Amino acid sequence: MKIKLTFWKAVFIVIMTLGLYSSFIRYFRGLGAVSNMSDQFPWGLWIGFDCLCGVMLAAGGFCIVGAVYLFNVERLHSVVRPAVLTAFLGYVLFIVGLLFDLGRPWYIWHQLIYMNPHSVMFEVGMCVMTYTTVLFFEFLPNVFERFNLQAPIRWIRKIYPVLIVLGILLSTLHQSSLGSLYLIMPSKLHPFWYTPALPFLFFASAVAVGLAMTIFESTQSAKAFGRHLELPVLVTLGGALLVALWVNALLRFEDYFHRGLLTQIVKPSYESYFLWLELTLTFVIPITMLSFKKVRLSPQLLYLASISTVLGFITNRLNVSLIGFETYVGHHYVPKWTEFSITLMIIAMGFALFSVAVKYLPIFPQEQRAVNRPRRIETEPLVGTAVLTHAGD
Amino acid sequence: MSKALLYDATMCIGCKQCEAACAQQNKLPYDDRVAAESVQSEHKYTVVMTKNDKFMRRLCMHCEHPACASACPVGAFHKTKEGPVVYDVWKCIGCRYCMVACAFNQPKYEWGSLNPRVRKCIMCPDRVVAGKQTACAEICPTGATKFGDREDLVKEAQERIRQNPTTYLPRIYGLNEVGGTSVLILSSTKVEEYRYPASEKIGNTPMPEYTGRVMSWIPDFIPAWSLVLGGIYWISHRREEVAEAEAEEKKNGSAR
Numbered sequence A: 001m002k003i004k005l006t007f008w009k010a011v012f013i014v015i016m017t018l019g020l021y022s023s024f025i026r027y028f029r030g031l032g033a034v035s036n037m038s039d040q041f042p043w044g045l046w047i048g049f050d051c052l053c054g055v056m057l058a059a060g061g062f063c064i065v066g067a068v069y070l071f072n073v074e075r076l077h078s079v080v081r082p083a084v085l086t087a088f089l090g091y092v093l094f095i096v097g098l099l100f101d102l103g104r105p106w107y108i109w110h111q112l113i114y115m116n117p118h119s120v121m122f123e124v125g126m127c128v129m130t131y132t133t134v135l136f137f138e139f140l141p142n143v144f145e146r147f148n149l150q151a152p153i154r155w156i157r158k159i160y161p162v163l164i165v166l167g168i169l170l171s172t173l174h175q176s177s178l179g180s181l182y183l184i185m186p187s188k189l190h191p192f193w194y195t196p197a198l199p200f201l202f203f204a205s206a207v208a209v210g211l212a213m214t215i216f217e218s219t220q221s222a223k224a225f226g227r228h229l230e231l232p233v234l235v236t237l238g239g240a241l242l243v244a245l246w247v248n249a250l251l252r253f254e255d256y257f258h259r260g261l262l263t264q265i266v267k268p269s270y271e272s273y274f275l276w277l278e279l280t281l282t283f284v285i286p287i288t289m290l291s292f293k294k295v296r297l298s299p300q301l302l303y304l305a306s307i308s309t310v311l312g313f314i315t316n317r318l319n320v321s322l323i324g325f326e327t328y329v330g331h332h333y334v335p336k337w338t339e340f341s342i343t344l345m346i347i348a349m350g351f352a353l354f355s356v357a358v359k360y361l362p363i364f365p366q367e368q369r370a371v372n373r374p375r376r377i378e379t380e381p382l383v384g385t386a387v388l389t390h391a392g393d
Numbered sequence B: 001m002s003k004a005l006l007y008d009a010t011m012c013i014g015c016k017q018c019e020a021a022c023a024q025q026n027k028l029p030y031d032d033r034v035a036a037e038s039v040q041s042e043h044k045y046t047v048v049m050t051k052n053d054k055f056m057r058r059l060c061m062h063c064e065h066p067a068c069a070s071a072c073p074v075g076a077f078h079k080t081k082e083g084p085v086v087y088d089v090w091k092c093i094g095c096r097y098c099m100v101a102c103a104f105n106q107p108k109y110e111w112g113s114l115n116p117r118v119r120k121c122i123m124c125p126d127r128v129v130a131g132k133q134t135a136c137a138e139i140c141p142t143g144a145t146k147f148g149d150r151e152d153l154v155k156e157a158q159e160r161i162r163q164n165p166t167t168y169l170p171r172i173y174g175l176n177e178v179g180g181t182s183v184l185i186l187s188s189t190k191v192e193e194y195r196y197p198a199s200e201k202i203g204n205t206p207m208p209e210y211t212g213r214v215m216s217w218i219p220d221f222i223p224a225w226s227l228v229l230g231g232i233y234w235i236s237h238r239r240e241e242v243a244e245a246e247a248e249e250k251k252n253g254s255a256r
Helices: A007-029 A045-057 A060-070 A074-101 A120-146 A150-184 A198-224 A231-258 A262-266 A270-291 A299-329 A337-360 A385-390 B017-025 B032-036 B067-071 B097-101 B125-129 B135-139 B150-163 B208-255
Strands: B003-008 B047-051 B054-058 B077-079 B085-087 B145-149 B183-186
Touching (some): A007 A337, A045 A150, A045 A299, A045 A337, A060 A074, A060 A120, A060 A150, A060 A198, A074 A120, A074 A231, A198 A231, A198 A299, A231 A299, A262 A270, A270 A299, B017 B047, B135 B145, B145 B150, B150 B183
Antiparallel strands (some): B003 B145, B077 B085
């Protein structure tokens, strides 16, 4: 077997090497040595990005499963498997991220025996465990099909309704509970982001991101794995995304209106710059774009609108978890390079596992396997695309 | 009855004997270097701060309704009936939610350790249970830190303010803040100048209530939402079945 060293493979190797070095520092020198977290900033990039954003980006799983199996949106059937795969990998990597962030990860199982039902963190933990299990079962048919095991597929079919309902229930609880975590810090989190509505906002934004991520992913894998894009799928998702964004925008507006902050948020300040960035990326750009029919029918423009949405809500999560605390604490938190490197390593692992799964499992419907390449829609060469294709080789 | 500490900043002479006694009680290092540190840390549970020849002590407030205890997913913190908020290290998984949840920023972390613990004043629970004072109250030469029943100490504090209204600011910090704390502070200057959170900022609502409201919905939410989701599933698939059956009928009908 010939192993070719491509550019992206080299990038992957560099990321993994640095990540492993940082992991060594994490486990043999401690959290203080590997991160810029402190008594003033006990939660850093790993909670803000790996956990909050990671779970949010995995929301596509329950959104698409819900649309297809609860509301019979048959058109989206072809994206169920990639969406479930992304969600499953997202959750597995979220747990990997936790193993870095927890001070005593070897006691993570304490969650199961020393339960504190008053703790939001307990709810988060239980949801992670149970939903990852549900996603595992939703993902299993891919493996059974690969090895042509008919009997277990039939078993899973039988419990599928339960898995679907359970999956959506747990996602609702989990996405919103990540917002509830911050409810206990009314005096610390900046009022732009502290609101009693946090759990609702977190859930609503997860739905929007779930849809945006599915558009992003479909386009990206179409490019990377040489499949043709199904325009009806993207058009449906784009329309749904527009509705979801309007709902989110309305919720945000209502929240600021009722808390009397509308005049505050337009005044320039450290926080409002970050808020403007967030609102521009989450609402102004994608809503404006998606309002044009031309955009909703163009895979490239839909792709851009979805990227803006995803980046916008990532900004939102980082604002809630990091930026919103800086004024209270009185100084800035800038993650150490080793923190970034571990986050990057986890993302790279995600890309690699995704491409391995796509390569060896029937994630994409058989009839779509691109034999006639000319049919596929050409998209601009995109960063990351090549990683998707080659990282897992 | 629940025990408490009353710290009267006007009586404090800044001798830092409480710091030393605390370190000794909790087997923490204490020397001139540590004594000079003006912030709390994983090796310094209490600190006496100096500002314009006035002193102020900081330590865990031992809230009546502690945020840390409600936040901890494994219940590593709990408020004992005697008053102290204590920490069971063997339960802790290291999520540090207690640290972000605490309105007074009291839990500190052993960032340099490979098996880190959360560290904070635990109000000498062994001594308190045994009917003794806390180490800091016992050693205090002026009685600035006084140990006793919370109700008695509140009365005494009110009495001191009444008798010396010019000396004291007319408030007992910790009486109602976040639903009341087991550490009460009397002073002639605003405690906010010593990095204590402002009363109006933290409010009088016990911190656990902010998350408790949401958490209390969950037992109702789970069955209700499952029913809704299950119902939608059933309806949409029932429609499918009916459509299939109708199509079948039509086919049979036209074939006939």
